[in-house]
Amino acid sequence: MTNFLQWLMDPKRRGALLVTPAIVLLFVMNIFPLMWSFGLSFFHYKASSMKPPRFAGLYYYEKVLSDPVVWERFQTTAVIVTASVLMQMVIGFGLALLFAKKFPLRREIMMLVLTPMMLSFVAVGVFFKLFYEPTFGLLSQAMMYFTGEPFGLLATQAGAIFGIVFADAWMWSPFVMLLVLAGLVSVPDYLYEAAEVDRATPWQRFKTVTFPYVKGLLLLALLFRTIETFKLFDVVYIITNGGPGTSTETIAVYVYRVAFQFFKTSQSSALSYILLFVVIVLTNLYLYFVNRREREA
């Protein structure tokens, strides 16, 4: 036993020993379930049934890709992702520019601004659901002050999408701000001083000095937020439950229904792998742009 421990603790093996628990955990919790569900996507199988799986080949991939409901949910997701990420980038960038400057109570205010991204999705969802509630919600009460009528933001498709986009942007703009701020504070002061000597306009300063420093981090924020928003589930499920009708039902909410309400395990697995493929494509697009930028530099 002592010999075994000595052999195990040999400095040559220490590195492998240290990473083994993480690798085992990763395999058990991530890789194995991924492979298992990938396998299930090629079988007829319902998790609610005790019947054994039967081979189905590519049947569920064909079914999912030819299902108009799936494409409709992809479109809804694309609209929400585009609007939300755009709003997060604009607001996050603006906040970063603001907090890059020094002013009284800057740290305290920044703490408050960062608070939303530290909250749980469920808390944010419930908060905004109550905020938008037309009978007693704050938004409706404020609108009643001007119009005299209750206001139901979530009563229309456009309003419901805006409601979700706003909630998501409220939560995640601070994340974009943090990343961009890291880039802004890394710009050396002498570059700004040189630009001032060259009598560069504020726009020229931003374009030639500031932006090149934050471009990489901005792209990173764009990638992270696109992928995360693409998977948006909690906030949608709580605020609108996909309604009115199916107006705000994202692909993630649809996968949840197929997997855990209809128990179509094979179909939901196939759909999940198509989602994963989309996310991988997005990631590679990012890597392509980053690599191109490095080559240009």
Added chain:
Amino acid sequence: METTMRQLLTTGSAIALAGCLVATATPALAKDITIQMAAPDWGPTRFMQEYANKTYKSPTGNNVTLAIDFIPWPSFYERVAASMASGEEKYQLVVSDSQWIGTFIEGGQFLKLNEYIDADPELASILQDVHPALTEAYATYPYKSDNIYGFPQMPDTKVTAYRTDLFCNEGEAAAFKAKFDKKLPCTYEDWESVDWDTWANIGEFFMRKAGDELAGETLTEDFFGIAFQAGKGYDFSSGQINAFIWQNGASIWDESDQPNAQAVGVVNSDKAVEGFQNYLDLLQYSPPVWKTGQMDIFQINDLYLQGKIAAIINWNALTAAAIDPDVSTVSDKTAYALPPGTVDENGDLVRWDNIGGQPFVLTTWNSDEVVQEALNVVKWWLTEDTQAAFAFNGGTAALQSVMNAPGYNEFKPWNRAHVELLPWQRDFWHVPEFFELLTQQQEEFDKAITGQKTAKEAMDSIAEFQQELLTEAGRIE
């Protein structure tokens, strides 16, 4: 011999005491057995746990513990389904919405009870005593067949909760009479003749703006007439819309007539569309949240408890909170009555409605001994004394002998309506495709509620979807 509620409760206490004495004399061979039950976290199941802790002793002499796993309602189905699907075999008893039983019977997780009932006269006698509407809805699969899979845990129906300070106010009654030439219902008996037209009149009458007078007082915020469920989640509009469809003489897809029953032409019949339109027409007298498709059973309850609505139709189990002063601002001015009905071609008021509540069922993976102990728990829950204690503490009884006992209607103010409504109850589909049928239907109903589709367009879409899905599943030929 007529049994009064007091006698039932006294007998129950005596039986509990006797049980304790028997337990102390239990032989040393007694086994420790835990019956794990999955149940939603709310009053009826909390009471069951507390009462079991206090009174339950297994007649076999084993030390049997009922351990309820309380699961929040919003995630209840997912948690139960995940447990059933995972093969963990954790639960011996499961409280299940009646609609789910087909899924888990076909999946092999819920146990058929006929042979146990046939072999046990006590169980057979209990089944005879359970109200037939409850057995049909909660226990049979295929629906309305003779196969029995469960017993009632918490029977539920929808009742009207209304504000007596408004409906019995002389000034309001006079104004209502002047406007509609009808009596504003005040007593239970008044409500017995209320139809949906009068319900609409009530809704219109009590819609008031901030600054208006209501029962002699000036309102500081808007007040609303009526509300019933109109939410997109789960079955939070179908549960009410089915009542309008049935009362209008139409049907949902009839699973008891497979494979002949069709969806197209039935689900979207003219009468069904008309029934749905009647439902939609009433929404305008509700709080504005209906426009978002989120006026679910919890929302209408909350708004009523806050004193913002004159009358609501909701499940007993939820409206019971209206008389609890800890949570309700209208606890001292709420009464309960029958919900409105529809006058049929014979001039009679029909009250067909969608049943609520849940059965509890046994799972298939237990030893004979554990099955027997689980059945003993079922029998204990459905003894007259336990049911009487349950009803006394806010639940609703499943046994006819208890609900027909003198004094039962006075136990709780909704009991009378609940007993009268039971014969009018029907149920959703029980087939495993239930959740797909329900989800698509809820989406289409929601589109009509939020003005994206007409009633006809929504019903046509539902009928076509059901026809295709059920044909693919081999349930329609």
